[in-house]
Amino acid sequence: MKNCLMWVAAGCFFLGAAGTEAGTKVTVAYHNNDGATPAFEFKSVPGPSMNDAATTAKFSIVDGGADSNSGGLGKLNDGKLPVDADQPEENFFFDAGSDGGRLRVDLGGVINVRQVNTYSWHPGPRGPQLYKLYAADGTATNFNPAPKRGVVPGQCGWTLVASVDTRPKSGDGGGQYGVSIADTGGHLGRFRCLLFDVSATERDDDFGNTFFSEIDVVAADAPTAAVAAARGTVAPVPGFTAQTADGKCTIAINTELAPGLKEWAESKLVPALVEWYPKITELLASDGYTAPDHFQITLKPMDGVAYTSGRNVVANSEWLKTELDGQAVGSLIHEAVHVVQHFDGENPGWLVEGSADYIRWFKYEPQSHGADLVWLRKHGGKLSPKYNAGYRLTANFLNWVSEKYDQDIVSQMNAAMRENKYDAGLWKKYTGKTETALGDEWKQEVMAQLGQASPFK
Numbered sequence: 148m149k150n151c152l153m154w155v156a157a158g159c160f161f162l163g164a165a166g167t168e169a170g171t172k173v174t175v176a177y178h179n180n181d182g183a184t185p186a187f188e189f190k191s192v193p194g195p196s197m198n199d200a201a202t203t204a205k206f207s208i209v210d211g212g213a214d215s216n217s218g219g220l221g222k223l224n225d226g227k228l229p230v231d232a233d234q235p236e237e238n239f240f241f242d243a244g245s246d247g248g249r250l251r252v253d254l255g256g257v258i259n260v261r262q263v264n265t266y267s268w269h270p271g272p273r274g275p276q277l278y279k280l281y282a283a284d285g286t287a288t289n290f291n292p293a294p295k296r297g298v299v300p301g302q303c304g305w306t307l308v309a310s311v312d313t314r315p316k317s318g319d320g321g322g323q324y325g326v327s328i329a330d331t332g333g334h335l336g337r338f339r340c341l342l343f344d345v346s347a348t349e350r351d352d353d354f355g356n357t358f359f360s361e362i363d364v365v366a367a368d369a370p371t372a373a374v375a376a377a378r379g380t381v382a383p384v385p386g387f388t389a390q391t392a393d394g395k396c397t398i399a400i401n402t403e404l405a406p407g408l409k410e411w412a413e414s415k416l417v418p419a420l421v422e423w424y425p426k427i428t429e430l431l432a433s434d435g436y437t438a439p440d441h442f443q444i445t446l447k448p449m450d451g452v453a454y455t456s457g458r459n460v461v462a463n464s465e466w467l468k469t470e471l472d473g474q475a476v477g478s479l480i481h482e483a484v485h486v487v488q489h490f491d492g493e494n495p496g497w498l499v500e501g502s503a504d505y506i507r508w509f510k511y512e513p514q515s516h517g518a519d520l521v522w523l524r525k526h527g528g529k530l531s532p533k534y535n536a537g538y539r540l541t542a543n544f545l546n547w548v549s550e551k552y553d554q555d556i557v558s559q560m561n562a563a564m565r566e567n568k569y570d571a572g573l574w575k576k577y578t579g580k581t582e583t584a585l586g587d588e589w590k591q592e593v594m595a596q597l598g599q600a601s602p603f604k
């Protein structure tokens with residue numbers, strides 16, 4: 148993985164009731180803003196786990212308050228991670244303007260703890276972690292289970308385990324952090340409760356409280372493999388997936404490079420795709436053919452609008468942002484048609500693109516009038532009257548052939564192309580007229596309908 152930095156801070160502490168000297172080791176792994184991914188994968192620190200001892204622990208705030216924009220304490224042990232760098236609702240953080248607070252993790256009983264791992268992610272000063280970790284088995288006679296700021300935990304039954312400060316010497320330290328607190332002797336100690344005394348990483352403004360994404364407590368008897376195996380079970384793909392309405396296809400949407408489009412993708416794009424992918428599959432059904440049962444759409448800044456290669460659709464996030472109320476969803480319906488067409492041979496581009504636009508403009512969104520007479524009228528003088536110009540003009544031609552000669556023409560031509568058996572003679576076979584004759588007739592009829600408003604030069 149590129150752009151990774153790692154450093155290790157070691158310190159010695161006395162731990163355990165018997166006063167055994169042990170070496171606590173704090174390992175800090177870091178990805179800068181370019182290197183951070185939703186996988187939270189670090190070379191030197193285990194990945195976040197969803198089945199550690201903290202998963203079933205009780206988290207509570209002992210002092211301070213949760214910021215109302217944060218996702219709440221539940222985000223710390225749900226085994227789920229943010230998928231981008233600035234996702235307040237997927238993290239826990241203390242109130243804006245405050246200097247952090249104190250968090251308690253009650254494991255429900257005394258367990259032998261091997262590691263405590265904490266994860267955070269933010270592009271600015273809320274990325275680094277600054278806290279002291281205390282632990283207790285809860286048996287001290289003067290034990291205070293909820294020591295507020297001002298009460299010294301070491302004087303009421305708690306033991307200092309580690310001091311963590313991942314802030315860099317210069318800069319705001321934005322990025323993703325994995326911190327692992329372990330012990331060279333094998334385990335940290337037998338604890339029932341952990342107390343995190345968390346501080347803001349800076350007080351220059353109100354926004355210095357760390358975005359904590361997950362806190363894991365690994366029991367000493369957890370199999371070693373379980374720690375590593377947990378990696379990958381959490382947020383395996385950046386973005387999210389959705390199932391089509393017929394349950395036959397999984398669509399993965401990757402918004403890693405376009406986090407601003409995630410909400411649009413969830414609320415607008417996906418509902419259209421899950422409904423229409425099965426319909427497109429039906430429209431382009433052919434003998435012995437099963438449409439892909441999964442494909443992925445990646446939204447990212449690039450040149451152009453969109454393209455499809457096999458099961459991979461890539462669309463320009465910057466263009467989409469300018470068309471959210473316009474062509475954005477329709478353009479991806481067009482790409483979904485390419486996924487279903489599933490061509491791997493040489494086929495006439497005009498017919499491939501015309502078919503995709505036919506399904507988009509005449510089936511999916513006829514109300515947009517993107518390729519019919521209404522659209523043609525708007526483009527007076529700017530178009531050549533060519534049935535094989537591709538895209539919208541060919542879509543108009545295909546619609547005309549469908550209505551006048553053969554309602555299955557698009558599906559039949561698609562089936563031929565899918566089997567690499569397309570040839571121009573098929574037009575005559577299905578309609579009784581040659582391709583050229585159909586093109587001429589279409590042109591005459593369209594021009595007659597448009598009259599003075601003919602768009603053709």
Ligand SMILES: [Zn+2]
Pocket residue numbers: 481482485500503
């Ligand atoms: Zn296309």
